[in-house]
Amino acid sequence: MINYEKLFSKNAIGLKRSEIRELLKVTRIPGIISFAGGLPAPDLFPIEEVKDVTDYILEKEGKIALQYGPTEGDTRLKEELVRHMKDEGIETTVDNILIVSASQQALDLVAKIFLNRKDFVFVEEPTYVGGIQAFNSYGANMVAVKSDKDGILPESLEANIKTLIDKGFSDKLKLIYIIPDFQNPAGITTSEERRKRILDIAERYDLIVIEDTPYRQLRYSGNSITPMITLDNSDRVISLFTFSKIFAPGFRLGWIVGPKELIEKIIMAKQAADLCTSPFTQSITYEYLKRGYLEKQINIIRKDYMEKRDKMLSSLEKFMPKLEGLSWTHPEGGLFLWVNLPEYMDSRELFLKAIDKKVAFVIGEAFHPQAKCKNSFRLNFSYATKENIEEGIKRLANAIKEYEEEIKNKKFGDSVVFP
Numbered sequence: 146m147i148n149y150e151k152l153f154s155k156n157a158i159g160l161k162r163s164e165i166r167e168l169l170k171v172t173r174i175p176g177i178i179s180f181a182g183g184l185p186a187p188d189l190f191p192i193e194e195v196k197d198v199t200d201y202i203l204e205k206e207g208k209i210a211l212q213y214g215p216t217e218g219d220t221r222l223k224e225e226l227v228r229h230m231k232d233e234g235i236e237t238t239v240d241n242i243l244i245v246s247a248s249q250q251a252l253d254l255v256a257k258i259f260l261n262r263k264d265f266v267f268v269e270e271p272t273y274v275g276g277i278q279a280f281n282s283y284g285a286n287m288v289a290v291k292s293d294k295d296g297i298l299p300e301s302l303e304a305n306i307k308t309l310i311d312k313g314f315s316d317k318l319k320l321i322y323i324i325p326d327f328q329n330p331a332g333i334t335t336s337e338e339r340r341k342r343i344l345d346i347a348e349r350y351d352l353i354v355i356e357d358t359p360y361r362q363l364r365y366s367g368n369s370i371t372p373m374i375t376l377d378n379s380d381r382v383i384s385l386f387t388f389s390k391i392f393a394p395g396f397r398l399g400w401i402v403g404p405k406e407l408i409e410k411i412i413m414a415k416q417a418a419d420l421c422t423s424p425f426t427q428s429i430t431y432e433y434l435k436r437g438y439l440e441k442q443i444n445i446i447r448k449d450y451m452e453k454r455d456k457m458l459s460s461l462e463k464f465m466p467k468l469e470g471l472s473w474t475h476p477e478g479g480l481f482l483w484v485n486l487p488e489y490m491d492s493r494e495l496f497l498k499a500i501d502k503k504v505a506f507v508i509g510e511a512f513h514p515q516a517k518c519k520n521s522f523r524l525n526f527s528y529a530t531k532e533n534i535e536e537g538i539k540r541l542a543n544a545i546k547e548y549e550e551e552i553k554n555k556k557f558g559d560s561v562v563f564p
Contacts, residue, residue: 155262159284174503178537181505183329183480184528185390189449191433191442195393198432206428214424216416218244218400222431226400229434233361234375235384235402243408244422245415247399248359248387252279254401255355255383257414259319260285265309266320269297271483271512271521273329273357276322280514286317287514294474296335297323299342306350321347321354325373326361327479330512330523334477337370348379356384359399362391362443364478365451380404388430390480391443396426450480450527453534457482457526460538466546473524480527483509485520486545492522495548504540 150158202210217223223239230237245251252275260266262284268276270289280287288309291301302321309318321343325335335343347354356373374384387399401411415421433439454476461473461484470487484506486492492508499505509521529537 156282156284160282161278174500176503177500177505178503178529178533178540179505180524180526180529180534180537180541181507182528183525185394185446185480186449186527189442189446190393191438194433194436194438194442195429198429198436198438202425202428202432210425210428212424214421214427216243216412216421218242218422219424219427219431222427222434223400225431225434229439230402233372234369235372236375237402240405241402241408243401243411243415244427245399245401246419246422247389247394247397248357248385249275249279250397250415250418251385251387251399251401252276252355252357253282254411254414254418255320255385256280256283256285258407258410259353261317264317264319265314266322267302267305267352268322268514269324269328269331271330271509271518272322272514273324274511276357277512277514280320280322285319289514289517292331292333294333296325296328296333296339297343299339299346302343303346306346306352310350318350318352321352322357323354323373324357324359326358326370327363327476327481329360329479330481330507330509331483332474332476332479332481333483334367334370337376340371340373340376344373344377344379344382347381352381354382356382358384359387359390360479361386363447363450363480365447365454367477374402383407391446392430392433392439396423396430398422398426398430453526453529453531454482456531456534457524457538460535461542464539464542466542466549468545468549470520471545480525482524482526484522484524486522488520489552490520490545490548492518492520495522495544498548499541499544502540502544504537504544506541 220239222244223242226242227237227239256279260283263286265286265288266280267288267290269292288305290305291298306318325340327334344354354373374382383401383403385401388396458475465471468487473484474482476482496508507523509518510516512518526534
């Protein structure tokens with residue numbers, strides 16, 4: 146037998162399967178109500194509009210749309226995105242945009258051009274599992290920075306930076322990775338004051354800021370906050386966007402906005418990865434935007450997800466036991482909220498009990514580079530129906546009650562005073 150392990154690169158040896166992807170296999174059990182995946186609601190996909198636009202593209206420009214395209218992306222689509230982003234308070238140009246195969250490829254490409262093995266990336270605690278995977282694949286050291294309801298704590302970020310500089314790692318400090326709007330997994334939004342302080346720290350210590358913003362347009366309450374790329378005065382922010390949450394995840398289409406010099410380097414990295422993002426889906430998406438369909442679709446999504454968010458929050462309030470230490474976030478948008486259990490509970494143990502009651506979530510440690518957050522978990526509210534959200538939260542609450550009772554009985558049995 147060939148010993149493949151000794152032939153693998155160091156990067157390949159460090160690769161790990163996605164915790165979420167593995168757990169999602171369990172959710173295929175018949176009757177499971179899943180709050181696990183970050184899936185858009187399929188009933189909202191604009192199938193008729195896509196049919197219409199696809200037929201038009203094939204008829205009018207099929208020979209071009211089905212051919213290879215430029216690595217930089219379809220210029221027409223980028224021009225539409227320049228106009229689209231202006232409504233979000235982002236002034237940019239076609240030369241500052243690169244079309245990619247959704248934001249996961251963007252994360253991989255950014256990691257590829259910046260990270261050597263053992264370089265440091267500062268991430269939120271908790272953070273997006275796809276970011277953890279991308280940075281881990283290039284051998285990065287991830288530093289989880291303490292966060293609260295307003296995002297990363299700047300004083301904690303700077304303290305971590307200073308500690309590493311004191312240890313002689315100043316040349317290994319590279320990136321700050323942040324999801325400022327309705328963060329995945331916690332659903333929190335970084336305040337504008339925090340955004341400015343993070344940018345100030347990045348400038349003082351010469352770090353690049355990766356602003357991952359797939360949910361920005363899915364705001365259901367509260368006021369919009371200025372994007373970090375707009376607040377940036379030193380050309381150190383790279384913003385990642387995707388059509389997956391506002392249009393169709395199956396298109397695998399997204400875009401990067403950043404300083405032209407950095408975009409040029411990312412283009413080179415992309416040429417080695419896939420030559421170009423699908424010209425066919427780019428052509429369809431361009432025509433879709435040109436006809437004004439995207440704005441209408443976003444409004445449909447916002448209405449539906451706001452109702453689902455409200456249903457989940459009201460169901461949590463209605464059914465969850467009143468336990469000290471049990472709490473959840475109240476997101477102003479996005480797809481997720483974050484539940485904190487009492488410290489003596491373990492979300493992995495609770496997951497197994499929840500599956501028995503046919504309801505699923507994602508355990509908290511999947512969102513931490515050092516597998517912490519053991520007494521937390523993520524809930525998704527975009528995919529399930531409102532009826533299933535209420536029923537699923539009821540099942541989850543019963544699982545927590547039973548888990549609490551089991552712990553209580555065990556502790557009493559060991560003559561230990563229960564908190």
